[in-house]
Amino acid sequence: MNAFVSLAAVLALLLLAWLGVAGLQLHILFGIVIPYFAVVVFLGGIVYRVMTWANVPVPFRIPTTCGQQKSLPWIGHSKLENPSSSWQVAGRMALEVLFFRSLFRNTKTEVHPDGPKVVYHPAYWLWIGALAFHYGFLTVFVRHFRFFVPPACGYQQAASWCTDSSVVDGLWWALGTLESVDAFLQVGAPPVFVSGIILLAAATYLLLRRFVIPQVRYISLASDYFPLFLIIGIAATGILMRHFVRTDIEAIKALGYGLASFAPLTGGEAWSQFVHHRPGGAFVPGLPDIHWLFFAHLLLVCTLFVYFPFSKLMHLGGVFLSPTRNMANSNRAVRYDVGWSARHPVPAHTYEEYEDEFRDKMKMVDIPVDKE
Amino acid sequence: MNDKIKIVIGLVSFLVLTSSPFWLNIATGTDWARPNEVVEQEVARLRADPGLPCALKQSDKERAQGRPNREMIDKHMALLLEWRDQVVRDGDREVPEWWQDAKGQGRVVRGRRLEKSLSGGCLVCHTKKKPGETEYKFCDACHTYVQIDPYCWDCHVVP
Numbered sequence: 001m002n003a004f005v006s007l008a009a010v011l012a013l014l015l016l017a018w019l020g021v022a023g024l025q026l027h028i029l030f031g032i033v034i035p036y037f038a039v040v041v042f043l044g045g046i047v048y049r050v051m052t053w054a055n056v057p058v059p060f061r062i063p064t065t066c067g068q069q070k071s072l073p074w075i076g077h078s079k080l081e082n083p084s085s086s087w088q089v090a091g092r093m094a095l096e097v098l099f100f101r102s103l104f105r106n107t108k109t110e111v112h113p114d115g116p117k118v119v120y121h122p123a124y125w126l127w128i129g130a131l132a133f134h135y136g137f138l139t140v141f142v143r144h145f146r147f148f149v150p151p152a153c154g155y156q157q158a159a160s161w162c163t164d165s166s167v168v169d170g171l172w173w174a175l176g177t178l179e180s181v182d183a184f185l186q187v188g189a190p191p192v193f194v195s196g197i198i199l200l201a202a203a204t205y206l207l208l209r210r211f212v213i214p215q216v217r218y219i220s221l222a223s224d225y226f227p228l229f230l231i232i233g234i235a236a237t238g239i240l241m242r243h244f245v246r247t248d249i250e251a252i253k254a255l256g257y258g259l260a261s262f263a264p265l266t267g268g269e270a271w272s273q274f275v276h277h278r279p280g281g282a283f284v285p286g287l288p289d290i291h292w293l294f295f296a297h298l299l300l301v302c303t304l305f306v307y308f309p310f311s312k313l314m315h316l317g318g319v320f321l322s323p324t325r326n327m328a329n330s331n332r333a334v335r336y337d338v339g340w341s342a343r344h345p346v347p348a349h350t351y352e353e354y355e356d357e358f359r360d361k362m363k364m365v366d367i368p369v370d371k372e
Numbered sequence: 373m374n375d376k377i378k379i380v381i382g383l384v385s386f387l388v389l390t391s392s393p394f395w396l397n398i399a400t401g402t403d404w405a406r407p408n409e410v411v412e413q414e415v416a417r418l419r420a421d422p423g424l425p426c427a428l429k430q431s432d433k434e435r436a437q438g439r440p441n442r443e444m445i446d447k448h449m450a451l452l453l454e455w456r457d458q459v460v461r462d463g464d465r466e467v468p469e470w471w472q473d474a475k476g477q478g479r480v481v482r483g484r485r486l487e488k489s490l491s492g493g494c495l496v497c498h499t500k501k502k503p504g505e506t507e508y509k510f511c512d513a514c515h516t517y518v519q520i521d522p523y524c525w526d527c528h529v530v531p
Contacts, residue, residue: 043387054379146519148393150400165400172519179519184522189449246446254519261392289442320382 003211004282013303017296027287031255032264034318038302045309050317061336064324066333070333082329097319100134103127136199139182142240143195146175147256169180190242200235203228227313230304237297246278247291255287325356449522455488467493490524 020026067081083089095101108123150165150170183191207228210220241247258264308314320326330336355362355369362369388395401523410450444451456491471486471493478486486493497508515522 039391043391047383047387050379050383055374145393149396151517151519168396168400171396175519176521187521189453190520191523215444246450248442248445249518249520250445251515255399261397262394289445317383317386319521321379 002220002222004227005222006229009226009301010229013299014237014296017299018292021295022292025288027290027295030299031230031287031290032259034302035259035298038305042305042308045306046314046317047089049314050321053318053321057338058323058327059338059340061327061329061331062323063327063329065329069329084328084330084333085327086273089326091192093326096325100127100130103130125205126209129202129209132198133202133206136195136202138193139178140193140199140235143175143182143193145171146179147253148260149175149271150257151253151296177186188243192243196235196239196242200232200239203232203235207232213257223311227304227307227311230300230307234297234300234304237293241291241293241297245291245293247294248289251287251289252294255290452490453492459488464488 017030020030036072063083066084067078068076070084076086079088079104080092080095083092092101104124104127106123106126108121110119110121112119149171152165152166152168179193182193182195185192185194186286190235207225210224210228304313308316320325352370355371359371360370377476465488466476466484467488471478473479478488480486482493484496486496514520
C-alpha cells in the first residue's frame, strides 16, 4: 500500500507535467516559476533544518563506540572506532561520509537450520548498493552543471556566445574530464553515461530490496518508497530523453543558463530583448521547442528539491550533525560543559566539604580520611 | 557555542557550492547570442543562395517560416549513427530521399554528388568545422555552447 501510494504520486507528477506542458502550454510555469520556487525551498529548507539542529543543545557527550577506548599506554587504542581527539573524529566522520562505514558493518541474523543456533553473516549488498547509488547521483548532479554555467571558449578564440575567462575554462575542463571518463564506453551518440546507468540500477536495487526482504518490507513507509520512485523517475526520464526521445538540448541549455543568470525568458540575453518579437521566432525563444518529457524530468527534480529538506533525505546534513558520530569519547579526560553551568550554577558540595561535615563520625567507624 | 561556528562554515560552503552557477554568471555576465541564432542565420544564408537546393527533411511549415529544421536539431546525432551502421556494416549507401534526384542518386550540389555521409553530404552546404577560424562554425556553435565534444574526431580527420 505504501509503495502504491508513492508510485501513484510520481505517476501523477508525470501526468501533471504532460497535461501542463503538452496540453495547457504552461511552459513558463513548469520551466521557470516552479524551478525557482524549488531552489528557494531547497536552499532555504536546508538552512532552516541545519540551523534548527545547531540550536539544540547537546547536554552530554554521547558518541557510540565499538572499539577500545584510549586507556593505559600498554592497552591498544582503537582510534577510529573510539576516537579521543578531534582529528580522530574527523577520520571517523570521513570514513562514514565517504565510505558509509556503518553500512559496511551491516549483518544478517539467521537461525541456523541445523539446530537452534543464531548465526550472524556479514551483509554487504546494502553497502554496495548505497555506495553505487550515492556516487552515481553525485556524478549525475555535477555533470548537470554544464546546463547552468557560461559556455567556455576553449581552444578557439572568443565568439559572441562564449565567456573568455580562465575560471570558466577551468570549470569546463573539469566537467569535460568528468564527462569523458563517465562516457568511456563510447556507445551511441550522444554516448551512454555509466553514472546514469549505475544510478538507475542502484535505485532499482534499493527499491526491490524493500519489496523482497520481509523484515525490511514490514518497516518500509511511504516516505521510504516515494524518494526511490522519484529518483528512479528522474533517472529514467533523463536516460529516455538523452537516448530515445531526444529534444533540443541547445534550448534546454538556454533555459538553464537563463535561470542561473536571472534572465530566464531570454536565455541570458538582456531582458529588453524579451519585448522584441524576433522575425519568425516564437515569443519566448526556445521554450516551446522543448519536449514535454524534459518538463516532466524537471518537475520530478523540483519535487525532489522541495521534498528534500523536510524528509529523511536530510541525512545529507544530518550525518555531519549526529552527536553519536561527531563527538570524541573523552568523557573521563576532558570535562564536558554545554555552557549551562555558567548560566544556571548548581550548588556544589565537594568531597572536602563532605569530609569536614562528617569527619568525626567517619573517624568513629574507622573510615580513612584525607585530613586529620 | 563553539560548534555553531563550525556548523555555519559547513553550511555556507554547501550553499556557495550548490548555488555556484548563479555567482559565476553574475561575475562573468557577458552579452552573448544563442547559437540557435547562428542556426537561423545559417538557414537564411542557405535559402538566399540560389545555387543550393532547399531540400532538407523539413516540414512545409518550418520551410515557409524560414525556421530551422526541428527534427534535425533534435535527432541529427541519431541519424548519423544510423547512417554509420548502414554504410559501414551493411554497405547500404543509398542517399536519403530528400537528397535524391529523379534517378534516385544523390543530387549534385556545388559540383559534388551528395553521399550518405557527414563530410560528403551535410558539410557540402553547411559551413565546415575548421579549427583556427575565429568564429565557431555551424556544428561547433551548439556543441561548444552545451559542452558536447563528439569523439568522432578522435580518429577521423577534422574536415
